[in-house]
Amino acid sequence: xxxxxxxxxxxxxxxxxxxxxxxxIDIRENEFFALLGPSGCGKTTLLRALAGLExxxxxxxxxxxxxxxxxxxxxxxxxxxxxxxxxxxxxxVYDNVAYGLRREKLDKTEIDQRVHDxxxxxxxxxxxxxxxxxxxxxxxxxxxxxxxxxxxxxxLLLDEPLSALDKKVxxxxxxxxxxxxxEAGITFIIVTHDQEEAMSIADRIALMDKGVVVQIATPVxxxxxxKTKFVADFIGTSNxxxxxxxxxxxxxxxxxxPTPVTALSAGAKAxxxxxxxxxxxxxxxxxxxxxxxxxxxGGSSLLFFDCGFEQLVKVSCALNQVPxxxxxxxxxxxxxxxxxxxxx
Amino acid sequence: xxLAVKSEGRDAIKRRALLSRAVFxxxxxxxxxxxxxxxxxxxxxxxxxxxxxxxxxxxxxxxENYTRALDSLYLGVLIKSxxxxxxxxxxxxxxxFPVAYAITKLPTNRQNLLLVLIVLxxxxxxxxxxxxxxxxxxxxxxxxxxxxxxxxxSQPLELLYKPSAIVLGLLYAYIPLMILPIYSALVRxxxxxxxxxxxxxxxxxxxxxxxxxxxxxxxxxxxxxxVFVPSVGNFIVPELLGxxxxxxxxxxxxxxFLKARDWPFGSVLALSMVIMLxxxxxxQARVNRRVLGDARA
Amino acid sequence: MPVxxxxxxxxxxLYGVLVFLYLPISVLIFMSFNKSDSPFMWTGFSTKWYSVxxxxxxxxxGFKNTLIVAIVTTIISIVLGTLLAIGLARYQxxxxxxxxxxxxxIFPDLALAIGLLALFTSLHLTLGLHSVIISHALFCxxxxxxxxxxxxxxxxxxxxxxxxxxxxxAVGTFFRITLPSIKPAIIxxxxxxxxxxxxxxxxxxxxxxxxxPTLPIIIYSMVRFGVSPExxxxxxxxxxxxxxxxTIAQRNVKVQDQI
Numbered sequence: 090x091x092x093x094x095x096x097x098x099x100x101x102x103x104x105x106x107x108x109x110x111x112x113x114i115d116i117r118e119n120e121f122f123a124l125l126g127p128s129g130c131g132k133t134t135l136l137r138a139l140a141g142l143e144x145x146x147x148x149x150x151x152x153x154x155x156x157x158x159x160x161x162x163x164x165x166x167x168x169x170x171x172x173x174x175x176x177x178x179x180x181x182v183y184d185n186v187a188y189g190l191r192r193e194k195l196d197k198t199e200i201d202q203r204v205h206d207x208x209x210x211x212x213x214x215x216x217x218x219x220x221x222x223x224x225x226x227x228x229x230x231x232x233x234x235x236x237x238x239x240x241x242x243x244x245l246l247l248d249e250p251l252s253a254l255d256k257k258v259x260x261x262x263x264x265x266x267x268x269x270x271x272e273a274g275i276t277f278i279i280v281t282h283d284q285e286e287a288m289s290i291a292d293r294i295a296l297m298d299k300g301v302v303v304q305i306a307t308p309v310x311x312x313x314x315x316k317t318k319f320v321a322d323f324i325g326t327s328n329x330x331x332x333x334x335x336x337x338x339x340x341x342x343x344x345x346x347p348t349p350v351t352a353l354s355a356g357a358k359a360x361x362x363x364x365x366x367x368x369x370x371x372x373x374x375x376x377x378x379x380x381x382x383x384x385x386x387g388g389s390s391l392l393f394f395d396c397g398f399e400q401l402v403k404v405s406c407a408l409n410q411v412p413x414x415x416x417x418x419x420x421x422x423x424x425x426x427x428x429x430x431x432x433x
Numbered sequence: 434x435x436l437a438v439k440s441e442g443r444d445a446i447k448r449r450a451l452l453s454r455a456v457f458x459x460x461x462x463x464x465x466x467x468x469x470x471x472x473x474x475x476x477x478x479x480x481x482x483x484x485x486x487x488x489x490x491x492x493x494x495x496x497e498n499y500t501r502a503l504d505s506l507y508l509g510v511l512i513k514s515x516x517x518x519x520x521x522x523x524x525x526x527x528x529x530f531p532v533a534y535a536i537t538k539l540p541t542n543r544q545n546l547l548l549v550l551i552v553l554x555x556x557x558x559x560x561x562x563x564x565x566x567x568x569x570x571x572x573x574x575x576x577x578x579x580x581x582x583x584x585x586x587s588q589p590l591e592l593l594y595k596p597s598a599i600v601l602g603l604l605y606a607y608i609p610l611m612i613l614p615i616y617s618a619l620v621r622x623x624x625x626x627x628x629x630x631x632x633x634x635x636x637x638x639x640x641x642x643x644x645x646x647x648x649x650x651x652x653x654x655x656x657x658x659x660v661f662v663p664s665v666g667n668f669i670v671p672e673l674l675g676x677x678x679x680x681x682x683x684x685x686x687x688x689x690f691l692k693a694r695d696w697p698f699g700s701v702l703a704l705s706m707v708i709m710l711x712x713x714x715x716x717q718a719r720v721n722r723r724v725l726g727d728a729r730a
Numbered sequence: 731m732p733v734x735x736x737x738x739x740x741x742x743x744l745y746g747v748l749v750f751l752y753l754p755i756s757v758l759i760f761m762s763f764n765k766s767d768s769p770f771m772w773t774g775f776s777t778k779w780y781s782v783x784x785x786x787x788x789x790x791x792g793f794k795n796t797l798i799v800a801i802v803t804t805i806i807s808i809v810l811g812t813l814l815a816i817g818l819a820r821y822q823x824x825x826x827x828x829x830x831x832x833x834x835x836i837f838p839d840l841a842l843a844i845g846l847l848a849l850f851t852s853l854h855l856t857l858g859l860h861s862v863i864i865s866h867a868l869f870c871x872x873x874x875x876x877x878x879x880x881x882x883x884x885x886x887x888x889x890x891x892x893x894x895x896x897x898x899x900a901v902g903t904f905f906r907i908t909l910p911s912i913k914p915a916i917i918x919x920x921x922x923x924x925x926x927x928x929x930x931x932x933x934x935x936x937x938x939x940x941x942x943p944t945l946p947i948i949i950y951s952m953v954r955f956g957v958s959p960e961x962x963x964x965x966x967x968x969x970x971x972x973x974x975x976x977t978i979a980q981r982n983v984k985v986q987d988q989i
Contacts (some may be wrong), residue, residue: 102484177626240633465871472831532743535737557925568770603753673953703838
């Protein structure tokens with residue numbers, strides 16, 4: 090697939106803060122793309138710049154090979170679903186959804202048809218005469234979504250779309266968003282700080298930190314082959330051991346741990362990344378430690394071991410195999426399951 | 434299971450809650466009842482009673498005070514007062530809205546400075562502020578002297594003592610009360626509202642007209658009430674700047690109580706002002722509910 | 731970080747309104763230093779009208795009357811208004827009661843004035859400074875209530891709950907937690923009550939006795955019946971006192987938020 094939305098060398102500065110620093114991303118048509126990162130990483134600035142609500146200092150953005158940045162905000166084939174939803178409180182659901190179509194000066198019957206269709210899609214046809222203040226959080230979210238997609242944009246931007254919803258509604262809406270994206274055939278770009286959400290919903294993720302894109306990858310790649318320590322720490326749960334490389338081992342706080350095959354040379358500073366599910370408990374192991382606490386997470390538990398490191402070692406374990414707190418266990422893993430990254 | 438601390442019993446706790454509620458609420462509410470609600474009752478009662486020979490009232494029921502208020506002479510005064518107050522209110526809105534809107538566009542610390550500057554004259558002496566216009570607009574005053582010296586006019590202009598001078602004085606006195614509520618309505622609008630309108634294809638002008646303006650409407654109405662109500666009942670500005678030629682309902686009420694000594698008729702006129710205030714608040718509450726929505730509706 | 735848009739043509743109404751608001755006052759202050767016997771015609775600089783003020787027993791008497799009214803009114807308004815604000819914020823959340831408590835501030839002053847006059851007359855109460863104080867306290871209290879109520883809604887009521895949870899009594903909580911946290915609002919409310927009373931004319935005009943005129947009543951007769959030349963100096967003093975007090979009040983609470 091060829092590039093659909095091409096963001097090239099985009100930068101933006103607010104006073105002393107470099108919000109976007111030479112950001113380049115290629116997004117494909119019909120892709121569900123996530124901009125992920127901690128707050129202040131620049132993801133929202135980028136989203137708002139795509140919508141035309143924020144100007145950029147430098148860089149080029151093309152949509153289907155046409156310059157996007159020279160198009161005024163109200164003429165861009167790009168619609169944004171606001172984090173606060175920004176539903177017009179003085180208009181009812183129908184008029185909120187019809188607002189954008191009326192600005193296109195479309196024919197009345199067409200507007201009516203399209204509004205009804207989209208309200209059916211988001212299952213809000215019975216609420217069309219209600220005011221936003223009379224809707225639940227999930228319903229408001231669906232109105233905001235309907236209002237944006239009824240315009241049939243080339244790209245739909247979603248700013249933390251699910252953050253205001255409680256956990257149960259959130260997972261339903263994740264499915265709903267995927268279904269809608271599939272049906273409507275629109276490219277979705279979602280901004281989120283929630284890595285679990287990005288992992289479960291997106292085709293590809295761009296992880297950002299301090300205005301810089303750190304890694305662009307599919308969720309699986311990002312989890313299994315993080316490029317930097319920041320990615321490994323941000324995505325999923327992991328044990329990070331910082332130390333100095335030897336040959337085939339890394340020395341972490343006086344202890345020697347085996348490393349996978351690496352291009353890094355001996356003596357270099359490095360971080361060994363070990364996912365909790367890759368560690369197993371047994372009679373013999375690489376390290377041993379005392380079980381300090383165990384946290385129950387549905388099907389499995391996350392165990393915390395004191396193995397003599399500064400930080401506790403996290404191990405995931407099936408429910409029926411959790412040892413009593415205080416017992417000493419041996420922890421083992423295959424060196425090839427671990428990931429070795431250079432430490433800045 | 435006994436608690437280590439001595440239990441006071443549920444009744445004692447309830448009694449204490451009731452007592453503290455009474456300590457806080459009763460003095461103020463009693464004061465308001467005694468000196469506002471009861472006097473208001475007096476005014477209403479007076480409207481149905483007869484005028485005493487030496488002022489005051491006599492306890493003879495009559496509806497004549499109301500029929501008298503409908504006399505074309507008094508009705509004319511009432512209509513003129515409403516016209517002057519409405520003109521003032523509309524001008525205050527036309528000037529006040531852009532001012533309030535401009536303030537919202539400033540950085541926060543400058544916003545506060547400007548609000549203080551705008552509200553400061555409002556808290557100073559009303560008589561003096563009105564008198565200041567006489568100093569400025571008098572035939573021998575600053576403006577006329579200046580214009581004559583510049584050769585714009587040869588004879589001093591009579592700027593005072595006409596209805597337009599009353600409107601000017603009322604506008605001067607009450608325009609801060611229009612600017613403040615509009616400002617606070619405007620700053621409370623989520624900036625995402627306007628962005629959403631633009632994102633959905635509206636031009637900035639359309640976004641302003643279709644989103645910002647309707648959402649600021651409750652503030653505009655509060656401002657309109659704050660300007661209209663004290664304007665319609667004012668008797669100082671008509672007297673000082675209107676030169677007594679243009680009598681407004683405020684002057685009429687004052688005269689009924691202090692000169693003509695017809696308290697019942699004065700009460701009818703005063704009650705008409707109170708009723709206007711209540712009607713305006715009712716309208717404002719309805720618009721507020723329509724614009725901002727109400728979960729119960 | 732929103733970038734503030736350029737003002738553009740909005741500059742014209744913004745600065746225009748400031749000129750409109752301050753031009754008459756400025757001219758008045760300028761004319762108070764006029765040598766001439768006419769308050770309108772400038773002939774030269776002089777501060778003589780200020781010394782005329784100080785040596786006028788009538789004006790000094792009016793000033794004393796006004797101060798008595800304003801001080802007593804402020805004390806009553808602070809006590810009643812603060813109690814009522816706390817009661818409305820913490821003990822009885824009712825929008826109807828709240829409306830009643832704030833009504834004296836927006837009620838037409840003329841209607842309040844004649845209602846009070848009717849009440850005092852039927853009680854056969856001799857009119858004087860005491861009746862002005864009773865009347866002024868009514869609407870000044872509403873302003874204190876509004877400002878303190880506004881402050882209380884910004885303070886988390888869990889502060890007070892925490893104090894009681896930690897073993898403080900209800901009375902102790904009031905004096906140790908509630909009162910200190912609303913102190914700036916009480917000061918601001920008190921200062922505004924003071925200026926409002928100081929400058930109030932309509933209600934005083936109806937409820938004052940003839941032998942104890944307050945300063946606004948004196949000013950009214952000065953501007954209405956033949957303008958006396960010291961009026962500009964008196965007006966300047968009165969304007970500056972109010973402006974000073976309101977500026978101090980602003981430092982405690984953003985007064986414009988309360989309207």
